[in-house]
Amino acid sequence: MSTPRLVLPATLSRRRLLAGGVGVLGAALLDACAGAGSSSSSPTTGGSSGSSGSSAGSTGTSPSPTSSAGTPTRGGTARVGAIAPTAAVDPVTMYDSGSIAVAQQSAEYLVYVAANGSLTPVLATSWAPSDSARTWIFKLRPGVRFHDGSTLSAKDVVATFDRLVDPKSESSALTDFQGILQPGGIRAVDDLTVRFQLKQPYADFPYLVSSSNYNTLVLPRSYSGDFQSKPVGTGPFIQRSFTQNQGAEYTKNPDYWGKPRPYLDGVKFTFYQDDQAQLLGLQGNEINTVVTYDASDTTALASDSKLSIESVKGSATFTLWMRVDKHPFSDQRVRQAVAWAIDRKGLLSTVLDHDHAVLGNDHFFGPTMPVRPTNLMQRTQNLAKARQLLHAAGATGQKVTLTTENDGPAADYATLVKSDLAKIGLTVDLNVMSQDAFYGSGSNQPWLEVPFGIVDWASRAIPEEYLDPVLKTGGVWNSPHYSNPALDQLLARFNATTDHATRQSLVNQIAEITWTDVPVIVAYWDGGQRPVLDTLRGVQASASSYLDLSSAWLT
Amino acid sequence: MLRYLGRRLLLAVPTLLIVSVLVFFLSQLLPGDIGRAVLGPYASRAQVAAFDRQHGFDRPRVGQYVHWLGGFVTGHWGQSVVQQEAVSQLLLTALGHSLQLALYAVILFVPLSILLGLIAGFRAGSLLDQSISVGGTVMSALPDFVVGVLLILVFAVGLEWFPVSAQAAATGGLAVKVSGLFLPALTLTLGLVGYVSRMTRAGTVTALGSPYVRTAVLKGLPRRRVVSAHVLRNSLLPTITVVGTQVGYVVGGLVIVETLYNYPGFGEAMLSAALTHDVTTLETGTLLLAVISIVAVLITDLLYTAFDPRVRRRP
Numbered sequence: 001m002s003t004p005r006l007v008l009p010a011t012l013s014r015r016r017l018l019a020g021g022v023g024v025l026g027a028a029l030l031d032a033c034a035g036a037g038s039s040s041s042s043p044t045t046g047g048s049s050g051s052s053g054s055s056a057g058s059t060g061t062s063p064s065p066t067s068s069a070g071t072p073t074r075g076g077t078a079r080v081g082a083i084a085p086t087a088a089v090d091p092v093t094m095y096d097s098g099s100i101a102v103a104q105q106s107a108e109y110l111v112y113v114a115a116n117g118s119l120t121p122v123l124a125t126s127w128a129p130s131d132s133a134r135t136w137i138f139k140l141r142p143g144v145r146f147h148d149g150s151t152l153s154a155k156d157v158v159a160t161f162d163r164l165v166d167p168k169s170e171s172s173a174l175t176d177f178q179g180i181l182q183p184g185g186i187r188a189v190d191d192l193t194v195r196f197q198l199k200q201p202y203a204d205f206p207y208l209v210s211s212s213n214y215n216t217l218v219l220p221r222s223y224s225g226d227f228q229s230k231p232v233g234t235g236p237f238i239q240r241s242f243t244q245n246q247g248a249e250y251t252k253n254p255d256y257w258g259k260p261r262p263y264l265d266g267v268k269f270t271f272y273q274d275d276q277a278q279l280l281g282l283q284g285n286e287i288n289t290v291v292t293y294d295a296s297d298t299t300a301l302a303s304d305s306k307l308s309i310e311s312v313k314g315s316a317t318f319t320l321w322m323r324v325d326k327h328p329f330s331d332q333r334v335r336q337a338v339a340w341a342i343d344r345k346g347l348l349s350t351v352l353d354h355d356h357a358v359l360g361n362d363h364f365f366g367p368t369m370p371v372r373p374t375n376l377m378q379r380t381q382n383l384a385k386a387r388q389l390l391h392a393a394g395a396t397g398q399k400v401t402l403t404t405e406n407d408g409p410a411a412d413y414a415t416l417v418k419s420d421l422a423k424i425g426l427t428v429d430l431n432v433m434s435q436d437a438f439y440g441s442g443s444n445q446p447w448l449e450v451p452f453g454i455v456d457w458a459s460r461a462i463p464e465e466y467l468d469p470v471l472k473t474g475g476v477w478n479s480p481h482y483s484n485p486a487l488d489q490l491l492a493r494f495n496a497t498t499d500h501a502t503r504q505s506l507v508n509q510i511a512e513i514t515w516t517d518v519p520v521i522v523a524y525w526d527g528g529q530r531p532v533l534d535t536l537r538g539v540q541a542s543a544s545s546y547l548d549l550s551s552a553w554l555t
Numbered sequence: 556m557l558r559y560l561g562r563r564l565l566l567a568v569p570t571l572l573i574v575s576v577l578v579f580f581l582s583q584l585l586p587g588d589i590g591r592a593v594l595g596p597y598a599s600r601a602q603v604a605a606f607d608r609q610h611g612f613d614r615p616r617v618g619q620y621v622h623w624l625g626g627f628v629t630g631h632w633g634q635s636v637v638q639q640e641a642v643s644q645l646l647l648t649a650l651g652h653s654l655q656l657a658l659y660a661v662i663l664f665v666p667l668s669i670l671l672g673l674i675a676g677f678r679a680g681s682l683l684d685q686s687i688s689v690g691g692t693v694m695s696a697l698p699d700f701v702v703g704v705l706l707i708l709v710f711a712v713g714l715e716w717f718p719v720s721a722q723a724a725a726t727g728g729l730a731v732k733v734s735g736l737f738l739p740a741l742t743l744t745l746g747l748v749g750y751v752s753r754m755t756r757a758g759t760v761t762a763l764g765s766p767y768v769r770t771a772v773l774k775g776l777p778r779r780r781v782v783s784a785h786v787l788r789n790s791l792l793p794t795i796t797v798v799g800t801q802v803g804y805v806v807g808g809l810v811i812v813e814t815l816y817n818y819p820g821f822g823e824a825m826l827s828a829a830l831t832h833d834v835t836t837l838e839t840g841t842l843l844l845a846v847i848s849i850v851a852v853l854i855t856d857l858l859y860t861a862f863d864p865r866v867r868r869r870p
Contacts, residue, residue: 086831087592087637088638088639088640093594093595095594095596096595169602170598170606171598172595172598172602174599175597175598243819245824247722270720273817273826273827274817276815280707280708280711280712280815283712284707284715284718284719286719436585439596441588441603
């Protein structure tokens with residue numbers, strides 16, 4: 001059973017403290033304050049949407065093309081705000097945005113997924129499949145040194161992946177590699193060549209060993225588990241200190257392989273417990289940028305002329321699922337009626353309200369993914385059609401409960417669904433739960449059990465990362481309890497196909513099934529935003545809240 | 556006096572035992588479990604179960620409780636599985652930071668409250684008295700996060716007189732502390748001044764109207780002597796009690812103020828422990844806070860005794 005990576009819901013790790021109080025009030029005050037004090041100059045929003053350089057495939061290029069114009073100058077320390085790591089930082093087990101951002105300063109991946117979804121070489125310079133994507137050969141970058149002076153070799157890469165696929169591993173990457181990569185499957189061919197022998201063909205395997213699978217940071221083979229106090233990686237910055245709940249300090253790595261980067265002399269992380277405090281730090285010029293950012297704060301910052309808000313498209317979304325084995329959703333016409341009833345454009349303009357979100361079309365091929373269907377019409381609100389379908393199914397006047405989590409736009413989205421469905425004659429009761437209760441544990445996990453719900457997904461690089469766990473028969477996060485042998489077969493063929501034309505045809509077939517059968521409604525795709533003070537350049541937004549400072553510089 | 560102290564200390568033992576039982580078993584009611592919190596939402600159930608077993612979180616609750624309480628009493632607070640650090644280190648460092656902030660706040664609000672209370676008491680009924688009373692009530696009624704955000708926006712973001720974050724003050728020198736902790740201490744002060752000054756005012760008004768003060772005035776004592784020897788001593792009694800009961804709050808209840816100013820104190824440490832399911836730290840920290848509150852009340856009572864000899868003579 002293959003269950004590839006779910007990247008973290010960035011919001012699952014830490015909740016907004018006192019969201020109703022500090023958040024709303026603070027934002028309003030900031031808004032008033034900033035509006036009064038600043039001129040009418042508009043921020044340079046979205047300057048970096050998409051990616052300027054197509055660097056995939058070439059060697060030695062910067063993983064993140066510089067977004068701001070100008071020649072980088074050297075020196076200075078960038079100050080970064082982050083929500084405090086939820087546990088001791090360890091690349092093997094980390095899952096929250098704070099830990100990931102901290103670890104990514106000192107350690108690196110084989111491959112980095114750029115903001116536009118393309119693969120960029122980092123510690124690997126090239127890769128190629130053979131045996132219909134069952135064997136993968138990765139060439140490593142020569143002359144790369146770890147912070148302890150040792151040279152990166154294939155043995156370190158083998159040790160890194162052996163550690164993750166060890167049956168006793170505590171890493172959630174173990175689940176991602178299940179059925180694909182096993183102990184013994186990773187071999188050093190020579191000092192700079194690694195061979196991955198897979199259990200089943202996997203055409204998008206490079207994504208599984210990339211930044212998209214964030215636990216795969218390459219660590220020296222001597223790694224013993226103490227990353228937090230003495231991290232050893234190959235990254236652009238060397239950690240000098242780390243204090244729980246307070247911060248971390250870095251100096252630049254003088255031996256970095258990617259010279260002339262990094263341009264900064266150092267990086268200083270300040271940890272916060274709360275978004276609001278972090279936002280005030282940004283307003284008070286105590287930090288230059290942040291790791292995570294709640295888009296609902298945009299209005300507070302938009303009028304601040306010292307800040308630009310970078311934004312990128314992404315493949316994050318809140319999905320609306322319907323259990324196909326529960327009345328009334330067991331009838332395909334009811335599911336279609338719901339899909340036609342939802343006002344997607346209204347959702348974008350009222351609930352999300354930022355320009356990097358785009359319409360979804362009830363399939364899992366997001367705007368930043370390498371392949372997209374070409375055969376579907378965009379589904380928009382059609383109440384007459386929805387009423388007709390619901391009536392034909394005999395479900396008019398029924399009552400259902402919509403369950404969701406108290407996070408991000410989920411509750412607003414649910415309210416919109418309730419009002420749209422009322423228009424076609426379906427009465428919806430809302431049940432908005434705390435995140436802890438919604439995700440639950442053990443045998444009580446409402447988000448996998450209730451018939452009708454909305455759940456949060458962070459951005460993913462490839463469609464398999466959604467399709468396999470959510471829609472495949474027996475998938476680990478199959479909330480709709482969907483099972484369709486035709487789809488399962490198409491997914492297996494998709495994984496085993498490297499030919500582009502064949503893949504496109506498979507994508508169209510898969511998308512058509514989900515569009516027609518609608519176990520899950522994907523109403524929109526969301527990206528990421530990041531406010532950056534104007535003194536810091538070369539920093540992008542990230543739909544996964546990653547922070548790459550290797551190309552950053554201070555004016 | 557010693558017998559009084561001994562009896563009070565003995566009474567504290569059952570109180571703390573009850574608190575420890577409540578703290579321990581209520582912490583267990585937190586949704587989710589430690590393994591899930593450390594390994595993340597995407598770890599498999601088997602991985603989480605293995606983690607919990609390895610760290611003993613699957614053992615019977617009563618056994619865990621006895622082990623934990625024994626450790627607390629003997630000073631072996633154990634290791635935080637979540638943060639991979641000694642609980643004592645985590646909590647005592649944070650407590651040290653909170654005590655600094657508490658001391659700063661006390662230095663600000665105690666003299667200020669007493670001064671305002673005395674002024675209001677001596678000028679009872681005047682416009683000044685009413686202004687102090689209304690102003691104090693309004694400030695007490697405003698939540699800390701409203702006052703705090705306002706102070707930050709005006710004095711840190713706008714005027715840039717003070718830093719937004721108090722984090723540097725935790726480890727910095729005296730000058731950094733005085734400047735960095737001013738806004739958090741002021742936030743606390745504004746919240747407490749109204750309440751405490753009203754207590755002083757009430758005590759002053761009562762004392763001024765009492766027969767012994769009238770006698771003192773009539774027998775021709777200078778006004779200053781009347782105030783210092785007779786009015787102050789009596790009017791401060793309720794103030795001391797109130798200040799004492801606020802100490803527990805000021806040391807451990809600063810979740811909002813510490814979080815807003817990003818100050819690594821006890822409240823923030825407890826919030827972090829609660830959010831990350833770090834129950835070892837959470838339980839020990841809460842019990843520690845109970846000990847501190849009880850000690851603070853005890854000290855208050857002793858001070859009260861020093862001011863009011865009548866208490867000592869009671870059987």
